[in-house]
Amino acid sequence: MRTDTGQIVHLADYRPTDFVLERVDLTFELDPTNTKVESRLIFHRREGVDASVPLVLDGDELTLSGLLLDQREVPASQYDETGESLTVRDLPAETPFELTITTFINPEANTQLMGLYRTNGIYCTQCEAEGFRRISYFPDRPDVLAPYTITIIGDKAANPVMLSNGNFLGGAGYDEGRAFAAWFDPHPKPSYLFALVAGDLGVVEDTFETMSGNEVTLKIYVEHGKEARAAYAMDALKRSMKWDEERFGREYDLNIFQIVAVSDFNMGAMENKGLNVFNDKYVLADPETATDQDYANIEAIIAHEYFHNWTGNRITCRDWFQLCLKEGLTVYRDHEFSADMRSRAVKRIAEVRHLKSEQFPDDAGPLAHPVRPTKYREINNFYTTTVYEKGSEVTRMIATLLGADHFKSGMDLYFERHDGQAVTVEDFVKCFEDATGRDLTQFSLWYHQAGTPLVTASGSYDQTNATFTLSLEQMIPATPAQPNKEPMHIPLSFALISDTGSIAAPAEVKGGEVTGDVLHLTTRNQIFTFSGISSRPVLSLNRSFSAPINLHFDQAPADLAHIARHDTDLFARWQALTDLAIGNLTQAARDVREGKAVTCDPVLTSALLEAAGDETLEPAFRAQALTLPSEADIARELGSNNDPDAIHAARQAVLTAIAKAGEETFLHLIGEMAISGPYLPDAASAGKRSLRNIALSYLTYAEETPARLAAAFADADNMTDMAQALTLLAHRFPDKAETSDALATFQARFDNNALVIDKWFSIQAMIPGAGALARIKALMDHPRFVANNPNRVRSLIGAFAFSNPTGFNRPDGEAYRFLAEQILAIDPKNPQLAARILTSMRSWRSLEPQRADHAHAALMTIERAPGLSADVRDIVERMLKS
Structure with missing residues (x-):
């Protein structure tokens, strides 16, 4: 099950290790360029394994300095070492043995940010997925679990803080100028969960009393001077701990829980x-520097990583193919937490927006893979929205199929049965089957089949017999290595809305399984007949996005407006407005391509303005209702032969028409949603700011002048309003003096705050139009652009490639060639970062031919370059494969 560079790993090849690891003792003698690592590992041979079988350990760019077997030096004839593996022969057949391995590593030179690295004076580790092998030779796979004892020795002045997993055993002076700290984690864990942090850091402390009455010390470590900005993260942590006890019965199990925030980190958090080790953008916040979205992200990601304590740590993955078992499940848990902390409907809308914009394109392109894949070349490339977000949707569907009580019974059984184990998707699903007696065999196809199902629906009403008939057909498109698909079990929440706006209750439903308000589509074609329907109903289907599907249901604009006005499911009301808008926007894009005038459907305008003015709806929902589908949404709906310039022009035209028709409404909302008093990050206040800012956005299209935006920027007393005004200025009026002045003011005010300057770079990177590439190149020469910092690279190059459709997709292909150059420059230093930015080109085949040809040429340039990392080669070859 090892992953060598370029080696394909198959799920079917899994087998347990030949040796069982019983315990791990690690000693680190920290040095910026020459850290000594001593690993004392106790193994025993697995029962039934032949005595001639050697022990093979993983490594990555390691140099062996010492090797002892039961404290005796191992002769060179007994082992082979390559830097990528260590093979030891002639080991005891029946008794445990101790292997002591000494390596030296250079944290300062570790630009990959995997394993142990040092940045800004801080030692830090990132070991998921296969980073521990960059620290020491080890059976570096998730099914090898053991308790760890850690001793850290380092310069006392440079490293007053020395942290690792588990409970603190103690620390003191070691010798002249040095000190040590010892930690013990009694809970067996895989190497990918090992952590070490050392350096000079400030700390915020608190406590939490568990439901059993145990007091847990909570600490969040940040750079000195930033302690106050960790207050919200601490509050989110305590709420997460309480929620997990109340919702899932999960109690924390150590006497200390710690978070460290660092600025150079490949991931969001670990x-x-x-x-837990965090990218500091998901810990640090105050009203002056963080937006409402930043606060929401901090709350969600703090919760996500804490919830992993049970779904990922106490119960972990048998192998990396089971990644969705910890990530998809934990995303579901953090989504539920955020829904309870904020607005459930608005949170669900945000989840689906993200799923459709990020995961649906993956499913529809060359990077498509099942939620539980069966092979990979580079596991880092499978930390995808398919594993995370679609994995979460699969868990949500289990809850929908079983109901809340049965879902809880299955989760309780999962925690009880598999605590302390490394398990599989099959183990997880079986807990629900055993707890409820339900056969989930067909449903499990959601884990095994790639692609987004397309469900086609049509309905007819028979007034004579008072029946409504619904015909459904499902089709799962072909994806790489999966040309033919079996029918899925698709749960579709529904409502029949009468002409008076009430929800009609059918006397009977025939044609298949129906539980409550959920239809179960289980065959290729299925017909449901609803009886006792006294008048023609309007069908609302897939309410709350009960299944992650594409739904083709040709409903008249009047019917969609009826749903938007009357459905009791707020998500369905939003979806109806979105469907109204997407139909108008796709037609507008076609009209632009054909040189026709763009029109805006009065039904759409009326429905949007009605929702905007409906004071029975929370402001956050009204803001979502007014947010038109993005240019990427329109391109996805069009499917192929896309012209990003035409899509942009079409969306701008529709926005302008709505803005002019609703100018009075938007002016009213700006006044109505004004907030007096100090900034608060709570959901209600954030909702008001969101609605006020979307109204401001529309007014910029109605008034066509930067004056209101310039005033809004100058008057803003929080980062949410300031960043929004600056974004609108830059994107609507990039060449105006007001925009130049605002950009300069923003930079001068926040020049020493890296996270805010990231926003400054991103705002400019996403300015649409042909001038974007020249702007990007100029910003790369800016003194504040740091090419070795992943956040800064993502904020400029990543934002340009992922979020600037017109600027990136230039007809001449210059931006594609630029990206190819950047990928080849980043790859030798940080392959993970390079590979993730490269996925911005995943949908290149959907472009019109001229752009597609240029994109193909750029990808070929990357593919032909010598010395590509496994990360980048894997992505580029999959994107080029027909």
């Missing part, structure tokens, strides 16, 4: 047992 759930190492008892010592």
Whole structure:
């Protein structure tokens, strides 16, 4: 099950290790360029394994300095070492043995940010997925679990803080100028959950009393001077701990829980047992520097990593193919937490927006893979929205199929049965089957089949017999290595809305399984007949997005407006407005391509303005209702031969028409949603700001002048309003003096705050139009652009490639060639970062031919380059494969 560079790993090849790891003792003698690592590992041979079988350990760019077997030096004839593996022969057949391995590593030179690295004076680790092998030779796979004892020795002045997993055993002076700290984690864990942090950091402390009455010390470590900005993260942590007890019965299990925030980090955060390491953008916040979205992200990601303590740590993955078992499940848990903390409907809308904009394109392109894949070349490339977000949707469907009580019974059984184990998707599903007696065999196809199902629906009403007939057909498109698909079990929440706006209750439903308000589509074609329907109903289907599907249901604009006005499911009301808008926007894009005038359907305008003015709806929902589908949404709906310039022009025209028709409404909302008093990040206040800012956005299209935006920027007393005004200025009026002045003011005010300057770079990177590439190149020469910082690279190059459709998709292909150059420059230093930015080109085949040809040429340039990392080669070859 090892992953060598370029080697394809198959799920079917899984087998347990030949040796069982019983315990791990690690000693680190920290040095910026020459850290000594001593690993004492106790193994025993697995029962039934032949005595001639050697022990093979993983490595990555390691140099062996010492090797002892039961404290005796191992002769060179007994082992082979390559830097990528260590093979030891002639080991005891029946008794445990101790292997002591000494390696030296250079944290300062570790630009990959995997394993142990040092940045800004801080030692830090990132071991998921296969980073521990960059620290020491080890059976570096998730099904090898053991308790760890850690001793850290380092310069006392440079490293007053020395942290690792588990409970603190103690620390003191070691010798002249040095000190040590010892930690013990009693809970067996895999190496990917190991963590070490050392350096000079400030700390915020608190406590939490568990439901059993145990007091847990909570600590969040940040750079000195930033302690106050960790207050919200601490509050989110305590709420997460309480919620997990109340909702899932999960109690924390150590006497200390720690978070460390660092600025150079490849991921958002990492759930190492008892010592979470975070990208500091998901910890630090105050009203002056963080937006409402930043606060919401901090709350969600703090919760996500904490929830991993049980779904990922106490119960972990048998192998990396089961990644969705910890990530998809934990995303579902953090989504539910955020829904309870904020607005359930608005949270669900945000989830689906993200799923459709990020995961649906993956499913529809060359990077498509099942939620539980069966092979990979580079596991880092499978930390995808398919595993995370679609994996979450699969868990949500289980809850929908079984109901809340049965879902809880299955989760309780999962925690009870598999605590302390490394398990599979099949183990997870079986817990629900055993707890409820339900056969989930067909449903499990959601884990095994790639692609987004297309469900086609049509309905007819028979007034004579008072029946409504619904015909459904499902089709799962072909995806790489999966040309033929079996019918899925698709749960579709529904409502029949009468002409008076009430929800009609059918006397009987025939044609298949129906539980409550959920239809179960289980065959290729299925017909449901609803009896006792006294008048023609309007069908609302897939309410709350009960299944992650594409739904083709040709409903008249009047019917969609009826749903938007009357459905009791707020998500369905939003979806109806979105469907109204997407139909108008796709037609507008076609009209632009054909040189026709763009029109805006009065039904759409009326429905949007009615929702905007409906004071029975919370402001956050009204803001979502007014947010038109993005240019990427329109392109996805069109499917092929896309012209990003035409799509942009079409969306701008529709926005302008709505803005002019609703100018009075938007002016009213700006006044009505004004907030007096100090900034608060709570959901209600954030909702008001969101609605006020979307109204401001529309007014910029109605008034066609930067004056209102310039005033809004100058008057803003929080980052949410300031960043929104600056974004609108830059994107609507990039060449105006007001925009130049605002950009300069923003930079001068926040020049020493890296996270805010990231926003400054991103705002400019996403300015649409042909001038974007020149702007990007100029910003790369800016003194504040740091090419080795992943956040800064993502904020400029990543934002340009992912979020600037017109600027990136230039007809001349110059931006594609630019990206190819950047990928080849980043790859030798940080392959993970390079590979993730490269996925911005995943939908290149959907472009019109001229752009597609240029994109193909750029990808070929990357593919032909010598010395590509496994990360980048895997992505580029999959994107080029027909």
